[in-house]
Amino acid sequence: MSEAEQRLAEVRDAVTRAAVTAGRQPAAVNLIAVSKMHPAEAIRLLLTAGQRDFGENRVQEASAKWPELRADYPDIRLHLIGQLQSNKAAEAVALFDAIHSVDRPSLIAALAKAMNETGKRPDCFVQANLEGAEGKGGCAPEDLAATLAAARDAGVPVIGLMCVPPEGLEPAPWFALLAKLADDHGLAHLSMGMSGDYESAVRIGATHVRVGTALFGAR
Numbered sequence: 001m002s003e004a005e006q007r008l009a010e011v012r013d014a015v016t017r018a019a020v021t022a023g024r025q026p027a028a029v030n031l032i033a034v035s036k037m038h039p040a041e042a043i044r045l046l047l048t049a050g051q052r053d054f055g056e057n058r059v060q061e062a063s064a065k066w067p068e069l070r071a072d073y074p075d076i077r078l079h080l081i082g083q084l085q086s087n088k089a090a091e092a093v094a095l096f097d098a099i100h101s102v103d104r105p106s107l108i109a110a111l112a113k114a115m116n117e118t119g120k121r122p123d124c125f126v127q128a129n130l131e132g133a134e135g136k137g138g139c140a141p142e143d144l145a146a147t148l149a150a151a152r153d154a155g156v157p158v159i160g161l162m163c164v165p166p167e168g169l170e171p172a173p174w175f176a177l178l179a180k181l182a183d184d185h186g187l188a189h190l191s192m193g194m195s196g197d198y199e200s201a202v203r204i205g206a207t208h209v210r211v212g213t214a215l216f217g218a219r
């Protein structure tokens with residue numbers, strides 16, 4: 001086994017164990033390999049090992065790396081997991097299959113315009129900023145209902161919620177809060193969990209985990 005295959009097998013096993021522990025179907029968890037700052041050669045090793053969902057946090061970096069990779073692997077799914085400026089919404093809609101960082105009405109309007117013009121509608125997650133930290137993406141919990149309503153009115157397909165818990169704190173309570181908010185709003189998908197905490201996220205209901213370092217090594 002290559003090192004990439006080994007890492008992928010380990011993370012998949014850990015996802016499966018966490019899901020089974022929680023009485024969940026392992027297949028209900030989508031493992032997203034976060035390839036930001038990693039070159040195409042490293043990505044190809046994971047593609048060869050069978051990985052198909054990938055995450056990038058910047059539109060510009062993704063547009064430099066992914067068109068060529070997608071030509072070779074048309075069945076990949078590319079997820080935008082980083083903050084998105086409204087002026088990059090059209091490029092993001094063209095490039096990504098899912099957008100995890102929808103967080104404000106102005107961005108929703110820009111995404112709706114791009115989706116209507118192209119007919120392409122990537123799955124969207126509304127990112128919640130649960131602790132109300134400044135300078136971080138995500139919509140405040142008290143704005144969540146209005147943000148979801150804006151997306152619904154604009155025809156932007158929101159399938160779930162996403163969060164990045166505050167650093168240095170136990171993540172499980174934040175995951176549980178996100179799960180509760182998604183449930184309250186009738187949303188089936190939860191994008192939560194990174195290299196350090198994805199097993200906990202899966203036990204609490206994550207349907208999409210975003211794992212970089214555990215698959216690629218340090219950035």
Ligand SMILES: *Cc1c(COP(=O)(O)O)cnc(C)c1O
Binds near residue numbers: 210211
């Ligand atoms: C970088 C990043 C990840 C992956 O982080 P790792 O700790 O390397 O697994 C997940 N989610 C978001 C939003 C990120 O920016």
